[in-house]
Amino acid sequence: MKVELNDEVETMTIAEVVEQLKACGALEIGDGEYLGECRLECGCDLEVDVCSCLVGGDHTETFTEQDIRDYFTNADYCTWAQDEEGVDILLCFGAC
Numbered sequence: 842m843k844v845e846l847n848d849e850v851e852t853m854t855i856a857e858v859v860e861q862l863k864a865c866g867a868l869e870i871g872d873g874e875y876l877g878e879c880r881l882e883c884g885c886d887l888e889v890d891v892c893s894c895l896v897g898g899d900h901t902e903t904f905t906e907q908d909i910r911d912y913f914t915n916a917d918y919c920t921w922a923q924d925e926e927g928v929d930i931l932l933c934f935g936a937c
Contacts, residue, residue, distance in 0.1 A: 843925070851916075851933040852924075855879050858909065858931050859889055867912045868902055881929040885921060 853861070859879050862868040868889060870876065877890030877899070887904040904912075909931070910919050917935030924930050 846932070849935060853931040853933060855881060855887065855929055855931075858887060862889075862904065862909075862912060865912050867904070867908070874898070881921060 856879065859868065859876065863870065870891060873894040874891050877892040879887070879889045882888050882903075885906050887909065889902045889904070890899065891902060892899050906920060910916070913919055913933060915935065916933040919931055919933045922930055922932050
C-alpha cells in the first residue's frame with residue numbers, strides 16, 4: 842500500500858532525529874565522547890550508543906516515542922514509520 846502525505850508532514854531519518862535531539866539538549870555528547878550506532882528497537886524506541894575514549898565509559902541513551910514527542914515541541918504529533926525501501930523514518934505532523 843502506498844500512502845501520500847500532505848505538505849504538513851516532515852520526514853526525518855534516524856540521523857536527523859539524533860541531530861535534533863542534540864540540538865534541543867535532550868542528548869548530550871560530552872568531551873571525549875562521540876556518537877556510535879543509532880537504531881530503532883522494537884519499532885518504537887530510538888537507541889543511541891554514546892562511545893567514550895575512557896574504558897567503561899560507553900553507554901546507550903534510549904528515547905521512546907513519547908520522549909521524542911515531548912522534545913519536539915513544535916510538532917503536533919510524531920510517529921515512526923518505514924519508507925518504501927524499509928528504512929526507519931520519523932513522521933512529524935505539524936512544524937518540527
